[in-house]
Amino acid sequence: MTRAKLSLYDTTLRDGQQTQGVQFSTAEKQAIAAMLDTLGVDYIEGGWPGANPTDSAFFETAQTQHATLTAFGMTKRVGRSAENDDVLAAVLNAGTPAVCLVGKTHPFHVDTALGCTLDENLEAIRASIAHVTAQGREALFDAEHFFDGYSADPDYAIACATTALDAGARWIVLCDTNGGTMPGRIAEVTRAVIEAGVPGSHLGIHTHNDTEQAVAGSLAAVEAGARQIQGTLNGLGERCGNANLTALIPTLVLKSPYREMFDTGISTDGLADLTRISRKLDDILNRVPRREAAYVGASAFAHKAGLHASAIAKNPATYEHIPPETVGNARIIPMSNQAGLSNLRKRLEGAGLPTDDTDALRLILDRIKTREDAGYSYDTAQASFELLAREALGQLPDFFEVKRYRVTVERRKNKYDQVVSLSEAVVVVKVGGEKKLSVSESMDAEGTDRGPVNALAKALTKDLGAYQDLIEDIRLVDFKVRITQGGTEAVTRVIIDSEDDKGRRWSTVGVSANIVDASFEALVDAIRWKLVQDT
Numbered sequence: 001m002t003r004a005k006l007s008l009y010d011t012t013l014r015d016g017q018q019t020q021g022v023q024f025s026t027a028e029k030q031a032i033a034a035m036l037d038t039l040g041v042d043y044i045e046g047g048w049p050g051a052n053p054t055d056s057a058f059f060e061t062a063q064t065q066h067a068t069l070t071a072f073g074m075t076k077r078v079g080r081s082a083e084n085d086d087v088l089a090a091v092l093n094a095g096t097p098a099v100c101l102v103g104k105t106h107p108f109h110v111d112t113a114l115g116c117t118l119d120e121n122l123e124a125i126r127a128s129i130a131h132v133t134a135q136g137r138e139a140l141f142d143a144e145h146f147f148d149g150y151s152a153d154p155d156y157a158i159a160c161a162t163t164a165l166d167a168g169a170r171w172i173v174l175c176d177t178n179g180g181t182m183p184g185r186i187a188e189v190t191r192a193v194i195e196a197g198v199p200g201s202h203l204g205i206h207t208h209n210d211t212e213q214a215v216a217g218s219l220a221a222v223e224a225g226a227r228q229i230q231g232t233l234n235g236l237g238e239r240c241g242n243a244n245l246t247a248l249i250p251t252l253v254l255k256s257p258y259r260e261m262f263d264t265g266i267s268t269d270g271l272a273d274l275t276r277i278s279r280k281l282d283d284i285l286n287r288v289p290r291r292e293a294a295y296v297g298a299s300a301f302a303h304k305a306g307l308h309a310s311a312i313a314k315n316p317a318t319y320e321h322i323p324p325e326t327v328g329n330a331r332i333i334p335m336s337n338q339a340g341l342s343n344l345r346k347r348l349e350g351a352g353l354p355t356d357d358t359d360a361l362r363l364i365l366d367r368i369k370t371r372e373d374a375g376y377s378y379d380t381a382q383a384s385f386e387l388l389a390r391e392a393l394g395q396l397p398d399f400f401e402v403k404r405y406r407v408t409v410e411r412r413k414n415k416y417d418q419v420v421s422l423s424e425a426v427v428v429v430k431v432g433g434e435k436k437l438s439v440s441e442s443m444d445a446e447g448t449d450r451g452p453v454n455a456l457a458k459a460l461t462k463d464l465g466a467y468q469d470l471i472e473d474i475r476l477v478d479f480k481v482r483i484t485q486g487g488t489e490a491v492t493r494v495i496i497d498s499e500d501d502k503g504r505r506w507s508t509v510g511v512s513a514n515i516v517d518a519s520f521e522a523l524v525d526a527i528r529w530k531l532v533q534d535t
């Protein structure tokens with residue numbers, strides 16, 4: 001059976017940039033466009049030229065090998081010709097092979113937002129699309145508020161779509177702009193538009209995630225006959241986001257009936273790059289990747305429960321809907337109070353530790369469950385888990401012993417009458433039979449106070465004797481604090497993420513009634529884990 005072409009249109013750089021808190025630089029836009037191009041999407045909407053300097057600068061240098069670069073804009077304003085509309089001119093001046101114009105299709109919006117008549121809006125759509133195609137560009141029409149507009153006045157919404165089609169638009173994209181339409185209704189309206197004369201091969205779908213159904217709505221539209229999906233990486237986008245291409249792409253490529261029906265042009269290699277691309281985008285945005293994200297999240301193939309881990313060891317298909325490597329992800333078997341011997345064996349094997357002493361393994365499981373009851377959490381702090389296991393198995397070298405530590409925090413006025421704070425830490429350790437006392441302050445080279453935990457970390461890593469060279473490259477990259485329940489008392493749990501020059505990243509946990517003490521415990525574990533790896 002020949003598969004129909006399903007066009008993928010990425011709007012991460014336009015609608016994705018409408019996410020609250022997201023502000024791409026031109027260089028970041030270029031990096032994201034390059035990733036999308038390699039991934040194999042058909043269109044990359046780079047932004048709105050003329051709307052801001054970043055978007056204009058992006059189009060000055062943007063290049064793609066595979067994807068059609070697309071500039072976004074709006075239909076001309078009423079009262080001026082398309083040729084004399086300065087906003088439209090700036091969009092066209094970007095010189096892209098494709099141009100996507102958003103236009104109104106809902107009488108309420110024509111009246112309220114534009115303040116013109118329904119006929120004037122139809123003429124604006126016609127003239128704008130005709131102007132784009134007259135310049136030899138491919139035109140797309142984003143039919144804004146189409147589903148709500150169709151419900152209010154089906155004839156007018158259809159007239160907007162057919163006007164754009166007749167004026168030469170290659171794609172009429174039905175937009176669920178407010179994100180409130182149910183997938184069943186999206187399918188029903190899409191079918192009605194096709195019946196009214198817009199062929200499915202010219203119809204696209206653009207959904208928003210306000211009811212957490214943007215992906216479902218997109219799939220409903222293609223099942224009804226639409227042949228283009230617009231979406232964004234990691235589901236970025238205005239308000240609750242757009243249809244998430246990072247979830248849609250694997251579904252379209254791997255799942256029935258889509259894989260038999262459609263050719264998306266995404267290769268096996270492109271699919272296997274998806275997890276890296278998703279995390280790279282988060283890295284650019286300085287966001288922590290969503291662990292539970294479908295297909296690409298760190299937990300998407302994490303098997304925490306003992307029953308699951310036991311079956312996974314026999315055959316991964318027991319609890320995995322696809323092999324994780326298909327999308328470039330990896331299986332993990334975390335340790336926690338939900339774990340059994342199977343989880344434990346898998347984790348110990350991964351750390352190169354013996355798994356044959358069942359009594360020792362039971363002891364480790366008991367310790368984990370008891371400590372988790374006291375407030376610890378090992379399913380993310382896998383480095384602390386490994387240290388606990390090594391200790392129980394008698395495989396943890398006695399690198400150093402902390403004899404005592406002290407931290408003071410001072411808040412005072414300086415000579416300029418400004419309030420300043422400063423922490424000072426003293427740590428005494430015993431290394432190789434020798435006692436060492438180190439003192440550090442929390443002030444960094446720029447004179448900024450980095451707080452008591454920073455002062456402690458500096459003091460602890462100042463002089464560890466023979467181990468000093470091995471710990472110089474440790475960096476503390478994330479620090480999470482949580483008030484939780486330890487038995488019957490409230491305690492503080494601190495999780496610290498560290499990394500080193502070898503590109504390793506590891507997490508450790510500490511628990512105490514006192515936040516500084518919990519942090520100190522996690523810091524000590526971070527150093528011990530690093531020494532285990534490098535000695």
Ligand SMILES: CC(=O)SCCNC(=O)CCNC(=O)[C@H](O)C(C)(C)COP(=O)(O)OP(=O)(O)OC[C@H]1O[C@@H](n2cnc3c(N)ncnc32)[C@H](O)[C@@H]1OP(=O)(O)O
Nearest residue numbers: 048050051052074075076077102103104113114144177238
């Ligand atoms: C559904 C979507 O996500 S569409 C994409 C929306 N994206 C953005 O708005 C981001 C980029 N936008 C911008 O930088 C600015 O809004 C600009 C440069 C485009 C316009 O700025 P301004 O000229 O200051 O106008 P402003 O943003 O205040 O208002 C939008 C104007 O466009 C008009 N307009 C809105 N949609 C359309 C349309 N489809 N066709 C013609 N005019 C439109 C509005 O009626 C309003 O006109 P008014 O100023 O006469 O009331």
Ligand SMILES: CC(=O)C(=O)O
Nearest residue numbers: 102142144145175177
């Ligand atoms: C065009 C667009 O982004 C929307 O209607 O949601």
